[in-house]
Amino acid sequence: MAVTESCFPRQRQVLFLFVFWGVSLAGSGFGRYSVMEEAERGSFVVNLAKDLGLAVGELAARGTRVVSDDNEQYLLLDSQTGNLLTNEKLDREQLCGSTEPCILYFQILMDDPFQIYRAELRVRDTNDHSPVFQEKETALKIPENTAEGTAFRLERAQDPDGGLNSIQNYTISPNSFFHIKISGSDEGMIYPELVLDKALDREEQGELSLTLTALDGGSPPRSGTSTVHIVVLDVNDNAPQFTQALYETQVPENSPVGSLIVKVSAEDVDSGVNGEVAYSFFDVSENIRTTFQINPFSGEIFLRELLDYELVHSYKLNIQAIDGGGLSARCRVLVEVLDINDNPPELIMSSFSNYIAENSPETALAVFKIKDRDSGENGKMVCYIQENLPFLLKPSVENFYILMTEGALDRESRAEYNIIITVTDLGTPRLKTEHNLTVWVSDVNDNAPAFTQTAYTLFVRENNSPALHIGSVSATDRDSGTNAQVTYSLLPPQDTHLPLASLVSINADNGHLFALRSLDYEALQAFEFRVGATDRGSPALSSEALVRVLVLDANDNSPFVLYPLQNGSAPCTELVPRAAEPGYLVTKVVAVDGDSGQNAWLSFQLLKATEPGLFGVWAHNGEVRTARLLSERDAAKHRLLVLVKDNGEPPRSATATLHVLLVDGFSQPYLQLPEAAPAQAQADSLTVYLVVALASVSSLFLFSVLLFVAVRLCRRSRAASVGGCSVPEGPFPGHLVDVSGTGTLSQSYQYEVCLMGGSGTNEFKFLKPIIPSFQVHDAGKNMGEIKNYRNSFGFNIQ
Numbered sequence: 001m002a003v004t005e006s007c008f009p010r011q012r013q014v015l016f017l018f019v020f021w022g023v024s025l026a027g028s029g030f031g032r033y034s035v036m037e038e039a040e041r042g043s044f045v046v047n048l049a050k051d052l053g054l055a056v057g058e059l060a061a062r063g064t065r066v067v068s069d070d071n072e073q074y075l076l077l078d079s080q081t082g083n084l085l086t087n088e089k090l091d092r093e094q095l096c097g098s099t100e101p102c103i104l105y106f107q108i109l110m111d112d113p114f115q116i117y118r119a120e121l122r123v124r125d126t127n128d129h130s131p132v133f134q135e136k137e138t139a140l141k142i143p144e145n146t147a148e149g150t151a152f153r154l155e156r157a158q159d160p161d162g163g164l165n166s167i168q169n170y171t172i173s174p175n176s177f178f179h180i181k182i183s184g185s186d187e188g189m190i191y192p193e194l195v196l197d198k199a200l201d202r203e204e205q206g207e208l209s210l211t212l213t214a215l216d217g218g219s220p221p222r223s224g225t226s227t228v229h230i231v232v233l234d235v236n237d238n239a240p241q242f243t244q245a246l247y248e249t250q251v252p253e254n255s256p257v258g259s260l261i262v263k264v265s266a267e268d269v270d271s272g273v274n275g276e277v278a279y280s281f282f283d284v285s286e287n288i289r290t291t292f293q294i295n296p297f298s299g300e301i302f303l304r305e306l307l308d309y310e311l312v313h314s315y316k317l318n319i320q321a322i323d324g325g326g327l328s329a330r331c332r333v334l335v336e337v338l339d340i341n342d343n344p345p346e347l348i349m350s351s352f353s354n355y356i357a358e359n360s361p362e363t364a365l366a367v368f369k370i371k372d373r374d375s376g377e378n379g380k381m382v383c384y385i386q387e388n389l390p391f392l393l394k395p396s397v398e399n400f401y402i403l404m405t406e407g408a409l410d411r412e413s414r415a416e417y418n419i420i421i422t423v424t425d426l427g428t429p430r431l432k433t434e435h436n437l438t439v440w441v442s443d444v445n446d447n448a449p450a451f452t453q454t455a456y457t458l459f460v461r462e463n464n465s466p467a468l469h470i471g472s473v474s475a476t477d478r479d480s481g482t483n484a485q486v487t488y489s490l491l492p493p494q495d496t497h498l499p500l501a502s503l504v505s506i507n508a509d510n511g512h513l514f515a516l517r518s519l520d521y522e523a524l525q526a527f528e529f530r531v532g533a534t535d536r537g538s539p540a541l542s543s544e545a546l547v548r549v550l551v552l553d554a555n556d557n558s559p560f561v562l563y564p565l566q567n568g569s570a571p572c573t574e575l576v577p578r579a580a581e582p583g584y585l586v587t588k589v590v591a592v593d594g595d596s597g598q599n600a601w602l603s604f605q606l607l608k609a610t611e612p613g614l615f616g617v618w619a620h621n622g623e624v625r626t627a628r629l630l631s632e633r634d635a636a637k638h639r640l641l642v643l644v645k646d647n648g649e650p651p652r653s654a655t656a657t658l659h660v661l662l663v664d665g666f667s668q669p670y671l672q673l674p675e676a677a678p679a680q681a682q683a684d685s686l687t688v689y690l691v692v693a694l695a696s697v698s699s700l701f702l703f704s705v706l707l708f709v710a711v712r713l714c715r716r717s718r719a720a721s722v723g724g725c726s727v728p729e730g731p732f733p734g735h736l737v738d739v740s741g742t743g744t745l746s747q748s749y750q751y752e753v754c755l756m757g758g759s760g761t762n763e764f765k766f767l768k769p770i771i772p773s774f775q776v777h778d779a780g781k782n783m784g785e786i787k788n789y790r791n792s793f794g795f796n797i798q
Contacts, residue, residue, distance in 0.1 A: 128161065
């Protein structure tokens with residue numbers, strides 16, 4: 001069962017000041033814990049929450065995790081209970097070898113705020129290994145003249161256990177010649193020596209076989225045995241002598257197998273077989289025997305397998321030289337392994353987050369530790385990332401680093417970052433390790449949709465079919481996902497009188513605009529409205545744009561004749577004196593067209609006449625004039641059919657019928673017809689009546705004109721404040737154009753004319769004719785007004 005040796009100091013914080021980074025992090029002293037080796041997986045070590053003085057739920061909330069120095073997961077933290085458990089069976093001998101005590105170092109990492117607690121786990125030894133002799137049988141050749149009390153060092157047994165569980169004693173089987181003496185070395189080890197108690201006599205007993213037993217201090221103790229075979233020799237009075245008692249050599253760790261390490265040499269002054277020396281290892285571990293080999297004849301020591309400074313820094317080899325007579329000598333060889341820069345730095349990632357929300361302040365993305373198994377300059381490291389990135393590395397304790405953002409990130413500027421963390425040592429040659437991280441910036445709805453234009457102008461020809469696609473608006477959003485999905489809508493019109501909902505609609509998904517009904521240019525030439533684009537973020541952002549719709553005129557109105565009246569009542573007869581000169585103005589056909597532009601440009605043509613060639617019509621103003629001198633042979637009554645045609649495509653037309661009466665003078669109301677001869681007596685009386693009637697009509701006409709002018713002036717003064725008929729922006733003011741004819745026209749006409757300042761064609765439009773008996777409004781207004789004009793002339797228009 002695990003035993004806690006000490007606890008963390010409760011919430012003790014230390015500030016570390018970094019010269020370059022100015023980072024302060026909380027740390028703590030060592031927490032020391034222990035566990036028995038070979039404990040089952042999941043064995044309890046300590047309750048970290050209790051030991052750190054934290055609530056159980058706080059460990060999970062702060063993302064507590066355990067990181068070991070060698071990146072092995074020996075321990076497992078149960079964040080629900082706060083218990084620190086073993087993650088596997090721990091073998092002390094495999095982890096630490098002969099090192100005692102066996103300490104495993106690890107760190108406890110917590111976030112919010114970031115803290116590192118250093119701790120150690122001691123793996124306590126159990127007596128799970130028995131002592132083992134490398135050689136099951138040892139041969140000793142002892143001269144018969146060996147003095148009593150002479151000690152012969154025997155090879156010691158090996159026991160991987162440590163402490164009391166290691167070898168504590170040696171015994172020898174009962175005999176009358178030898179006993180065991182326990183001696184210690186400067187390395188803290190014990191070894192057996194066989195001490196001669198009684199002189200040997202080869203002739204009495206030439207060989208002895210003894211059993212050497214090694215005992216450890218476990219409970220119960222374990223033991224191992226080896227056989228010591230003793231051969232009694234004849235006298236050999238000179239033992240070999242090494243030239244040096246200690247040989248020291250240095251070997252680079254990258255030396256190839258078979259390299260000569262050192263050569264030892266011993267001399268024996270005896271001759272013959274007693275002077276022949278053989279070399280061998282004596283009392284060395286199995287690791288040394290597998291790493292080195294010795295030539296028994298030359299004393300050369302070779303490398304048997306590759307060295308690794310990070311595993312073993314040095315070796316101590318005991319070499320024995322035995323002559324043919326059995327006498328021996330020993331020396332020691334100290335092999336120092338030289339470190340070379342053969343291990344690249346290591347990067348151990350403790351925590352990492354791939355995503356970070358844009359506009360976030362300084363945020364920790366990763367926590368990692370770096371290490372290098374080399375030593376000295378080869379083990380010093382430098383850690384950095386590439387330049388021109390909005391990230392920085394902040395060093396922490398125990399070679400920990402924190403990867404952080406320098407400030408808020410903008411996904412629309414850059415959505416993905418590839419960060420290369422490079423760790424380089426300072427050895428020769430320098431070795432480095434690179435670790436690639438990919439960080440994605442998640443979107444925040446911080447961009448409103450933007451229209452491709454601030455204002456759109458659309459054109460649609462009147463009389464369109466309902467649901468006609470008239471154009472589109474488009475907006476884009478720099479955000480992504482649902483934050484970039486745009487929905488279009490019509491905004492409430494500023495002009496509350498505009499029935500926008502019945503005029504247009506918009507597709508919410510793609511911004512297509514449709515006319516809901518047929519448009520009439522004469523009723524509505526243009527209108528504008530605002531459209532909105534809203535994203536689906538939270539909170540939603542929006543923008544708006546102005547849309548102007550211009551209705552294009554179609555030639556859908558035929559010319560309408562204002563004068564002469566064509567209402568089916570009694571025709572109006574124009575009087576022309578027979579003495580009229582060629583070009584005499586008979587009358588003027590006045591017509592209007594409800595369309596605009598070239599669709600309203602009217603031309604006049606004499607379609608039919610009682611006597612062709614007598615009268616002519618001016619094509620552009622509709623004036624009917626005499627084409628030649630009148631004669632007595634010309635008929636008194638004439639009927640003219642005038643065609644009024646617009647300039648549209650296809651053109652539309654109307655006709656006007658004129659009645660012309662030729663008279664000898666204005667005192668004669670009509671020509672005396674042949675069938676009226678019997679009534680000549682009444683001519684004088686009729687002339688008198690006509691003169692009286694004409695005078696009355698003239699007086700009434702003059703009064704009407706004065707009254708009408710006065711009314712018009714009053715209306716003009718009121719209309720000036722609201723714009724009037726003239727266009728203030730235009731280059732020409734409204735003015736009166738007199739089109740009164742000469743000759744026998746029964747009325748004079750004046751038209752108030754405005755030049756459209758915003759028109760691309762700069763055409764003149766007759767706005768308001770000033771006549772005594774009726775008013776004519778702007779022909780370009782709408783057909784409803786034209787119907788009023790027609791009704792004012794006596795037409796019953798439905």
